[in-house]
Structures are given as C-alpha cells and as structure tokens.
Amino acid sequence: MQTVSVDLADRSYTVYIGSGILGKEQTPLNIASGSTVLIVSNETVAPLYLDTLANTVENAVVHSLILPDGESYKTLKHWSQIIDKLVEIRATRDATILTLGGGVIGDMGGFAAASYMRGISFIQIPTSLLSQVDASVGGKTGFNHASGKNLIGAFHQPSAVLVDIDTLETLPAREFSAGLAEVVKIAAIRDEEFLLWLENNATAIMARDAKALTSMIKRSIINKASVVTEDERESGVRALLNFGHSFAHALETLTGYRQYLHGEAVAIGMMVASRLSEIRGCCETGFSDRLGKLLQLFALPLELPGRLDPIAMLETMKLDKKVIAGSARLILVKSAGQGFIDSTSDKQQIFEAISASQTESC
Numbered sequence: 514m515q516t517v518s519v520d521l522a523d524r525s526y527t528v529y530i531g532s533g534i535l536g537k538e539q540t541p542l543n544i545a546s547g548s549t550v551l552i553v554s555n556e557t558v559a560p561l562y563l564d565t566l567a568n569t570v571e572n573a574v575v576h577s578l579i580l581p582d583g584e585s586y587k588t589l590k591h592w593s594q595i596i597d598k599l600v601e602i603r604a605t606r607d608a609t610i611l612t613l614g615g616g617v618i619g620d621m622g623g624f625a626a627a628s629y630m631r632g633i634s635f636i637q638i639p640t641s642l643l644s645q646v647d648a649s650v651g652g653k654t655g656f657n658h659a660s661g662k663n664l665i666g667a668f669h670q671p672s673a674v675l676v677d678i679d680t681l682e683t684l685p686a687r688e689f690s691a692g693l694a695e696v697v698k699i700a701a702i703r704d705e706e707f708l709l710w711l712e713n714n715a716t717a718i719m720a721r722d723a724k725a726l727t728s729m730i731k732r733s734i735i736n737k738a739s740v741v742t743e744d745e746r747e748s749g750v751r752a753l754l755n756f757g758h759s760f761a762h763a764l765e766t767l768t769g770y771r772q773y774l775h776g777e778a779v780a781i782g783m784m785v786a787s788r789l790s791e792i793r794g795c796c797e798t799g800f801s802d803r804l805g806k807l808l809q810l811f812a813l814p815l816e817l818p819g820r821l822d823p824i825a826m827l828e829t830m831k832l833d834k835k836v837i838a839g840s841a842r843l844i845l846v847k848s849a850g851q852g853f854i855d856s857t858s859d860k861q862q863i864f865e866a867i868s869a870s871q872t873e874s875c
C-alpha cells in the first residue's frame with residue numbers, strides 16, 4: 514500500500530492508495546472501538562462495495578444511508594436526510610461518517626460531517642477516478658443550490674482517505690476518462706515530468722493496468738496535496754486547480770449540465786485556456802496541440818460545439834465587466850507544468866480563443 518501525507522498541522526491526514534484495501538482486515542480506518550459509524554453511499558456504489566467496507570469496520574456500530582445517484586441529488590434535501598439519519602442513530606461527537614462513492618457522495622457526506630454538532634470526523638473512500646485523484650483530497654465539501662453549483666459548503670478535512678484502485682474496475686469508461694481530465698490538469702499546471710509520464714503511459718492507463726493506475730493516482734494526489742498544503746483555503750495558489758474550469762463551467766451552464774460530464778467540459782476548457790495562453794504569447798505555440806493529443810488518447814472531447822455563441826460564453830463567464838475593469842481571473846500556462854493566474858487577458862483575446870476552439874458549425 515502506498516501513502517501520501519497531507520500536512521496541515523492538526524488537520525493532517527494520510528491518503529492510502531492500493532489494491533484490495535477495502536477487503537483488508539488491517540484497513541487503516543482507526544475508528545475508536547464502540548463508536549458509531551455512518552456509511553453514506555449511493556444506489557450504484559453501495560451494492561458493489563458497501564458490504565465489503567462494512568465488514569472491515571471492526572468494533573464499531575455501523576449504520577448506512579443509501580442516497581439516490583447523481584449530481585441533481587446534491588441538494589439540501591439530502592443534507593437533511595444525512596443529518597436526520599445521524600440524529601436517528603444517536604450519533605455523538607465521536608461518530609465518524611464514511612463516504613463511499615464518487616465526488617458527489619464525498620462532498621455531501623463531508624459537509625454533513627462539517628455541520629453535524631459543529632463538526633465530526635469523516636473518512637473519504639472515493640470510488641470514481643475523479644474523486645480519487647482530486648475531490649477526496651483537500652477538504653472542500655458542499656452542496657448545490659438552485660442558483661449555483663457548490664454554493665453551500667465548508668472546508669472540512671477528512672481524517673483519512675482510502676483509495677482502493679480495484680473499485681475502478683466497475684467504473685464506466687466515460688467516467689474513467691472524465692477523471693483523467695483532472696489528472697491531465699494537475700500535470701499541465703504543476704508537473705511537466707508527470708505530463709511526459711502520462712504521454713508515455715497512456716496505453717497502460719487506458720487499459721487500467723494496476724501498476725500504472727497506482728503510480729498515476731499517487732502522483733496526482735502528491736501534487737494536489739502540495740497545493741492544498743500551501744494554500745488550504747484557496748487564497749492563492751490553489752486557484753491554479755481551476756485550469757480550464759471557467760470555460761468548463763460556462764459550457765456546462767450553456768448546455769444545461771446534460772451534454773458533458775464535468776471532466777469532459779474541463780478537457781475542452783483546458784484546450785481553450787491553452788489556446789488563450791498561446792494567443793497571449795505566454796507559452797510556446799504547440800502546447801495546445803500537445804495537450805490535445807493527450808486528451809484525445811484519454812478519449813476526451815477537445816472542441817466547443819460550433820453552435821455555441823462565443824458572446825454567450827463570455828457573458829456566462831461573467832467576464833465582461835471584469836475584463837473591462839482589467840481583472841478577469843483565468844488560469845493560463847507559461848509552459849508545460851507551469852500554470853499561473855492571469856488577470857490581463859482582454860475580451861477580444863478570450864473571444865479569439867473560444868472561436869478557435871469550436872467545431873465547424875453546421
């Protein structure tokens with residue numbers, strides 16, 4: 514089993530990565546004997562892994578709550594349901610929530626843990642690639658509001674993260690690729706050597722080779738952990754993790770969150786941001802082609818739909834006013850592995866990057 518430490522003073526924790534972790538007798542949960550545990554999962558993941566997990570939680574009183582599957586259920590109604598369950602099982606401050614599922618379950622269970630009795634422990638057991646490499650590490654938890662994604666939330670670090678790579682065997686191919694977009698993101702803004710490694714190991718990764726997956730997930734988490742350690746509450750460098758995300762959010766909004774998985778939108782968003790970096794002369798021409806080749810190997814989309822109006826995209830990004838005021842905050846790249854926060858791109862340059870990233874309209 515591999516480990517990565519997230520060093521945050523008294524909120525430090527360990528991420529365990531390996532194969533067969535959930536079934537191991539010595540699963541590193543460190544739950545106090547006799548305490549109450551609530552496993553929060555969903556209708557898709559629970560039938561696959563809940564029993565195995567429950568059987569490894571020794572000496573604790575284990576309860577479970579199975580929520581419906583999907584981003585559309587990341588609402589306060591389901592926050593209430595988790596809190597109601599905690600009350601029903603008479604959970605006290607020494608209770609622990611185990612989140613078993615993708616990023617949606619992690620965010621929901623994490624926020625319930627942050628808010629119940631002003632904060633109880635939780636352990637992330639991410640089962641999607643996106644949640645293993647990104648969402649489960651860093652302590653961002655939350656729920657969506659009708660008027661905005663992740664509008665309700667808190668920083669609440671888990672007490673451990675258990676990444677069992679065997680769970681990826683059941684993850685649908687499209688979800689697997691969506692997770693790879695976040696892997697490429699961290700390499701593109703932070704770690705050129707890792708980007709090169711991804712290029713050289715793309716075939717093994719797509720074949721879900723255990724050794725390749727373990728190395729890839731570990732390296733992604735090391736990078737994410739170093740960003741979080743530097744800037745836990747996103748007042749600086751953590752914003753780099755938003756590479757491609759401003760464009761992705763606008764695309765998701767304009768397509769009603771129905772056409773693209775988040776990772777797919779991020780892949781397209783990274784292409785737009787790379788083109789903007791080239792247009793701005795911040796990085797050498799050819800970087801976006803290099804990134805595009807890798808994203809393509811990972812079966813990710815690269816282009817914005819041709820029918821999408823670039824002006825609508827700009828407006829959705831709410832950049833208009835900010836650009837005029839000279840304060841648009843976008844993540845660009847200087848070179849492979851070196852992202853930076855830019856606030857000097859003008860509306861015309863952003864427009865150009867969006868247009869250059871569209872498919873031919875029909």
Ligand SMILES: NC(=O)c1ccc[n+]([C@@H]2O[C@H](COP(=O)([O-])OP(=O)(O)OC[C@H]3O[C@@H](n4cnc5c(N)ncnc54)[C@H](O)[C@@H]3O)[C@@H](O)[C@H]2O)c1
Pocket residue numbers: 555557558561582583584587614615616617618620640641642643644647648649650651652653654663680681682683684685688691775
């Ligand atoms: N907290 C953070 O820092 C952070 C970072 C990135 C994303 N997020 C959040 O994460 C969410 C996206 O996460 P996601 O991509 O994991 O989505 P998700 O949780 O919806 O999971 C994707 C799908 O895969 C299924 N699934 C998960 N593991 C599986 C497995 N092993 N086998 C079969 N099916 C499995 C899920 O049930 C779901 O249908 C969003 O809500 C986003 O806001 C949070």
